[in-house]
Amino acid sequence: MASIRQLCPQCCWIHNGQLIDQGDTEETLANYIQSTLRLPTGANVPSTASRSGTGRLRIRRIRFENADGDTLTTVQNGTDVTIAMDCEAAADEHFTSVVASLALLDDHDNYIWLVRSSFTREYFSFTGSTTIRCHIHDLNVAQGTYRGVTFLSERDNEILDNVRNAFTLTVVSGDFFGTGDQGLPTRCKTLTRSTWTHS
Known part of the structure; x- marks a missing residue:
């Protein structure tokens, strides 16, 4: 999903050949993710x-x-x-x-x-x-x-x-860093935001 966020300002969600949603990438991905997260109990x-x-x-x-x-x-x-x-x-x-x-x-x-x-x-x-x-x-x-x-x-x-x-x-994976980058989940399990400078 990080690649979709980085490359596509618009996207569509297709399930079993049916168009479910399309439009702004963030909104469409949010709708898709929310649909996969529900569990009744x-x-x-x-x-x-x-x-x-x-x-x-x-x-x-x-x-x-x-x-x-x-x-x-x-x-x-x-x-x-x-x-x-x-x-x-x-x-x-x-x-x-x-x-x-x-x-x-x-x-x-x-x-x-x-x-x-x-x-x-x-x-x-x-x-x-x-x-x-x-x-x-x-x-x-x-x-x-x-x-x-x-x-x-x-x-x-x-x-x-x-x-x-x-x-x-x-x-x-969400967009924790706001850049679409996932971090390195095979090497480190926690994520921390930071800012970098040089002089």
């Missing part, structure tokens, strides 16, 4: 996932949402995405300072990305089950498929739920 945490913690609070379901709250099957780098974790309490327990974390692993089991609510001094207080949402601004992960790790703790002391391989995230 989220994904349950696999029963085969490696899990530890006390179990007083468990992550049962994870989904990716766009700004309208639609569930996505893939996400596009350079866009905003919300990761929603449906959490189920063992009983009608009251939690006072829950910390939530999400991490992505590459195909070599290396951590390449991490967000944690305590980094921004955000702690959750609730009774019973809830949905915890993490709003990611301008996703800076290169295209590829990643495995996810989730973590919930009470006050960074008691591990409530720690799930390795809790989800799979497929990131498709």
